[in-house]
Amino acid sequence: MTIAIHNLHKRFGKNQVLKGIDLSIDEGRIYAILGPNGSGKTTLIKSILGMVIPDKGEISVLEQSIKKGWKYRKKIDYLPQIANFPPNIKVKELINMIKDLRNAPSTEAELIELFGLEPFLNKKLSTLSGGTKQKVNIVLTFMFDSPLIILDEPTTGLDPKALIRLKELIQKERAQGKTILITSHIMQFVEEMADEILYLLEGEIYFKGSIEKLLQQTEQTNFEHAIAAITTGSHA
């Protein structure tokens, strides 16, 4: 079990975002965390990363409780939702900086080539377009070899070519036995990539299982419709 979450609660002011999440994430699979806006997807991910401090509950990553720890993050590669970097720094410097901070072997050269970022290496980050920033973001995430990868809306702003590269990249990582968590609103992307769906609704896990199970349960033939029908369907 890569991640084990037990009875996780989190509230922001009056807004109870997570209401007792129990979850176990197994090794070597791709999990898609889905749910309507504001259902707690990002909060759940950030709790795992230790960026959000839970009110109640236990999280352990790779058999290690994360409370007050930070070293476990060496085992996680995280792609944040909005790629916004310090404006005065060049792409190359940012990559070197993250490398320096993590102090781990990295494969950035391949990835830079894969996404065609060479012409941008000496440009300042403030001059890059949204899509190019996202590519830099992807390079920063995938250049390390960690057993757990968490991607928050990885497809944002990517052109079709880059999207194909990203999918190949994710498949390659999975083939190496890594565990991958993805949130996305692009259902086609999820359908293609995910082994298992976690559907969050109002701070609880509403559905957990494979795509086939979801289609069966909602009596739909189309994945996108199944997701839309998940909360209204007769199984609920």
Add this chain to the structure above:
Amino acid sequence: MLKILKYSFYDLIRSRWSYVYFLFYLALGFVLLFLNNDVSKAVITLMNVIIVLIPLIGTIFGVMYYYNSREFTELLLAQPIKRSSIFMGQYFGVAGSLTLSLVLGLGIPFVLYGLLRSNAIFDFSLLLITGAFLTFIFVGLSFVIAISNENKIKGFGYAVLLWLFLAVVYDGLFLMSLIVFEEYPLDTFSLVATALNPIDLSRILILLKLDISALLGYTGAIFKKFFGTDLGFLISIVILLLWTILPILGLRYKAGKKDF
């Protein structure tokens, strides 16, 4: 922490505002020396400018830096780095680069003018030391305010209000209380009240070292008796240190509990 510090510092050193700040002090130093033609007098004029300006710049830079680097902070939070190291690194990066601008900006013209050969070197160093203290204090306070307020406008507002209070309103209240209670002995009160405000404390420290306390009359004599001695000087430095450390502790505390 040192790595974060290095990058924050590097990032700031290359930003336009650090240069503007540096050039401003450079220009100020040259102009004052040119107009006054005397190092000691220039130090006094300089004191009046920087005692108000440093806290303001520290406050604004601190708040701006914190809010501008929020996304970057989030990127760092997902890395295997201790939380407190991230914020401490950023804090020392901002305060350090501002202090560097101050020291170099003022230092260069004074050294060129012949500071090293004049006897004002001690006064001048004291000016720079209190300037550095004020930078660290106000950057720290502004970081605490910024981390406690999600809303940029609110955070900015509170930070500027704090500056306004300590730089202007506090003196007003202080003077008013002196007038209202003029029939009572106010020596201790005024000493304590001065010591509690880092801006006032710095001003008094410099004024007394400049040996112009006679200008301050009776109060000056009391102040001289206290702050002018080695013990008074030591206590003042300790209070400035406390003012520096408390916001840092506050920042660490807030950083440990905050959700990103």
